[in-house]
Amino acid sequence: MEKTARLNQVCLSVDEANGLPNEHYTCPSVFKEEKDILLFGKWSGLAVSAQIPNIGDAVPISFQGTPLFIIRTKKNKVKVFQNTCRHRGMILIDRVKSIEGAIRCPYHSWCYSTEGSLISTPHVGGPGRNLHDAIDRSELGLTEIRSHVWMGVIWINLSGDAPKFEDNMKELIDRWSDFDRPLFHGGKESSFTIEVAANWKLAVENYCESYHLPWVHPGLNSYSKLEDHYHIEHKNKFSGQGTRVYQQLKDGNGNVFPDFADLNAKWDTAAEYIAVYPNVLLGVHRDHAFVIILIPDGPEKTYEHIHLFYSKENTPEQLRLQNMKQWKLVFEEDVPVVEGMQRGRHAVNFDGGRFSPAMDNPTHCFHYWVANEVQNGRKQQN
């Protein structure tokens, strides 16, 4: 079957469709295609704003080979720039640092404000002369990448042509309006990274559905049973699952995390877990939220950067630690199955697999989105 026909097969209804073909998990050229279409062409998660808490904080981040840096500007805005000088393309920020004044290129010392303006060009007109008629500083500011902060995540659109984030994600922003408020990162012990030998999409697919809970997360399933879950699907944007029986974590003395203020009563016992396409997995509960940013490293390796957030600063440290350990266990329980599916994608006769029409709807929703976007991207190229 040729490529288009195979992707058409993915776009059928869930009871008829097959999953994405193997090449979408193993092939370097398809990986590159998906990188351009899905990761650069849409709003992708890059980092969390808690990584730059103070004015002047700057962190270099390579996103799919593109050198970027995030910075909290003097005006206290989070911005994302291409990490290259407008002169000779030198990398500007080579380590996590605090910018006291200007960003100075380590090569010929062209200087930029934290807002991205080119403010000085030493000796550009010859020794002792910072001016030259051919150098118009107003045209040579840093290349800013479109960005938006929501749910503590710095989202970027590298292609620059996706719809505005607020418009693109309106349905989810509305759905979770109760959580659209300052989220407080739990600090160092609330961040960790898991390396997975699998394509990034398998991490999304596994996150979307609750079908695997009884088998892969027996601990969770003891109180949050399969029948307590519901699907969340929004074609072309996000999908996931919710539970109606969330129970708060308690320490030995019965203490719990403080709730987010003024939540709808629904959240007394509900929690929701949503994959925001392409690469961000979010979870919300009455007393905490988490973010997983998936950073692919080639077709068969993914880094899952996990961050936990709370309703207030200075929540009890021991409880935060307990919560981190609990979630780490859950996310690590997923690793063998995600890696197992990746190995399965090297089976030449695997046809993408069939979906459970009752249980796999959110996963199929994601497959549909990938297939549809890749088809559209290919059409635009031809």
Add this chain to the structure above:
Amino acid sequence: MDASNKTKIYLEKKILTAHQNNDGVKLAELYAKAAYTTSNINKACFFMVNAYTLALECNHPDTLSFFQFLQKYDREK
């Protein structure tokens, strides 16, 4: 050796040490001193460009006065 040569050698040594120590504040101040101690405008501006650049980076309190020095000789705007 006359006094100005002695000052020059002294400053050069200090500047090299500050470069080795990656001490931007000190470097800005030493380059400014080098600029202020020469009567040759082109040399002074060369040093002041360095002083101003490093001052910008470390948000030195004298940044504005370094800028004004260069502006006076039409080397910065």
